[in-house]
Amino acid sequence: RDVIRRYKRLLKLTKRGATMTKAFRKEGVSRNAVAQLAPIAELYFADRVQFNSISFTPGKLAEFAEKCREHIVGDVKKKVLSMKIKGSLLPFCLNK
Numbered sequence: 001r002d003v004i005r006r007y008k009r010l011l012k013l014t015k016r017g018a019t020m021t022k023a024f025r026k027e028g029v030s031r032n033a034v035a036q037l038a039p040i041a042e043l044y045f046a047d048r049v050q051f052n053s054i055s056f057t058p059g060k061l062a063e064f065a066e067k068c069r070e071h072i073v074g075d076v077k078k079k080v081l082s083m084k085i086k087g088s089l090l091p092f093c094l095n096k
Helices: 002-013 020-027 033-046 048-053 060-073 074-086
Strands: none
Touching: 002 020, 002 033, 020 033, 033 048, 033 060, 033 074, 048 060
């Protein structure tokens, strides 16, 4: 849940006009760390049911992010892309 909370704070800062770089600095996180874990927040906001169906193993955050990334396909991927365009999600690329 900390990942989602941090993502929300970053999103709020960027909506208020801060650049992503400034938002990351203010929160004390690197862009790469946020980008690596972004699929967790993206799936959480785009499809809560699918998000809740994924099991989380404590201490394995990167693996959980990868599981979330694997679930962002089809309609969910379209929704995530749409949310990014509208500014409801941070504009990280979904190439992986």
